[in-house]
Amino acid sequence: MLAVSRHDTSRARARTTASIADVARAANVSIATVSRVFNSPELVAAATADRVLHAVRELGYQPNAIARALMTNRSQIVGIALPDIHGEFYSEILRGADSEARAHGFRLLIASEAREGEGAGPQTGLPYSLIDGLAVMITEPNQPLWQEARSSGVPVCVLDLDVDEPGVDNVLVDNASGAREATEHLLTRAPPHRCYFVGGSESNFDSQQRARGFRAVLERRDGPLRADQIAFGDYTGEWGRRWAEETLLAQGRSGCAVLAGNDEIAMGVLFAVREAGLAVPEDVAIVGFDNTRLCGIARPTISSVRIPLREMGAMAIILLLRRIAEPDCEPQRVRLAAQLVVRESS
């Protein structure tokens, strides 16, 4: 085991790892050669490379990522800002992004938005000087966040919000078409005036688009909807249950069809309906959104519109890395399809 120098005097903290100089000394070459062994191995003689690599192993040397980043102006880190990181929805996007980033030698820095009691607002306060790019998901009007991302100067890829700015890439989900497909499907089980949409938050872009798809199909078929056919609340099973009890069941109707804004809402509706003694899908047909694991666990199993979460995360990274490599390339807008998965509930 060769010795590792400690050129520290009383600095911040003594380094415990070997530096490029230690390796150079041990291999009896210059630091440039050591650097080349890592960055352009074809430029160094086999024998020299061997000596260097031997020293590297001996010393357990790993290039210092910070110093490298300072030189190259590339940290190999991209930030990902999601409205939240909780639950199957967001964590699956995160997983897709992480997987794609790693495949290209990049790492993900988390930047979930500030939550209750955590300060001023929706800004991320991200260390922009240390990330090579930012994938940001904007599901509701959020000017401050968007401003911050935009003005940070780093390449940005936006998820969910449909932006049209030069130099900004975009990943969207075709919620409306998914909703249309689901609605057409529900129409095989109930007449138009017995179809309901129970969405999440009204300000949420996905919610809006899903409602729009639902509305479009019904209006083409049967003219304007009644006000009670579209309701917004939040993305919880609680809300689905409450809606079913207060609206659907209060009307004592049967032969209905419900398109829920997500699977949790669908599940809430499902339970309320069954408790009221009605059968699913015979009396009430139900379709959810997101196609989470819930759908397969519940009985009857729940039909749901699959949102390509993994693909969204991965695609955001793909576009982002492309723009990092080539900052002036044509902005791309990728729209991913959402597809109905039919199960027992409809």
Added chain:
Amino acid sequence: MLAVSRHDTSRARARTTASIADVARAANVSIATVSRVFNSPELVAAATADRVLHAVRELGYQPNAIARALMTNRSQIVGIALPDIHGEFYSEILRGADSEARAHGFRLLIASEAREGEGAGPQTGLPYSLIDGLAVMITEPNQPLWQEARSSGVPVCVLDLDVDEPGVDNVLVDNASGAREATEHLLTRAPPHRCYFVGGSESNFDSQQRARGFRAVLERRDGPLRADQIAFGDYTGEWGRRWAEETLLAQGRSGCAVLAGNDEIAMGVLFAVREAGLAVPEDVAIVGFDNTRLCGIARPTISSVRIPLREMGAMAIILLLRRIAEPDCEPQRVRLAAQLVVRESS
């Protein structure tokens, strides 16, 4: 708007942001003074500071995190390695950790383990030279991962795996006591020989501890268990359903109690049991683990042992940051309590 210099010739990529030198020039001070304004404001005269801050705003200057990290040997980034980042379990730990880290000015770098088709194995390949510490969750025997973390040289805090090494902090959950509490509770509904534990993966530490707690209570009460009273599978609703159909219902028994390894398994058991025409909790009492949102959505609502996921993540960060600040402090082992939440299913 003052001009921003571009001392780039043909370097990697032209910086678009102002540097400390630009600010110094604009404020007519030295770069040392600019630095002091940020790091030791008490050392600089009020008037000077004003001039500097004015230039800072004018130029939109933000200290470069990379350069700062190189000097201080601190990146303000900690890695967090989880077996996966999917689902409510892991994402809630992540959330707790992120929230705590941000409260202290740190950021989280994700390092989920490699998954299928993504290369060699369970190592993270993390850029250790750029993180100030690592929180790593080890839920199954995983020597390579642990070796890597251990030998990386950065401060480490381990979750789930009970390690006893100098300089390594530890966050554990008292699964066994949670399981004991749940088992005692189930014994109010069924005799010992009618109690079952349906766990997740057998190699999973949590699974093992939960089974151990279950076993301890029953054996104290009634002597050795039958082999069929403890089963392992995986953490899915599918497995819970299959177990219920093949084991519990096949025996045609009623007056049983089931402790499930997690809520999904519990839900699978619940559905299978109800489909078989049995009542929950009257014929079969069920308790899950993790206390996820599922528990409140299902009907009957599911009793579950609450695992303090958020707190685990937060505590890991607290211990980690303490060790980063004070590398030689006494290793701490924090054991968090798991507590039974009784609902309708039992």
Added chain:
DNA sequence: GTGAAAGCGCTAACAT
């Protein structure tokens, strides 16, 4: 109270 200067560990010209 402020400035000059020495690096942090590395990459990339530019030599030879």
Added chain:
DNA sequence: ATGTTAGCGCTTTCAC
């Protein structure tokens, strides 16, 4: 094929 050298943007002595 290898070495020398000039920084990347910043913090921190050490002088004044």
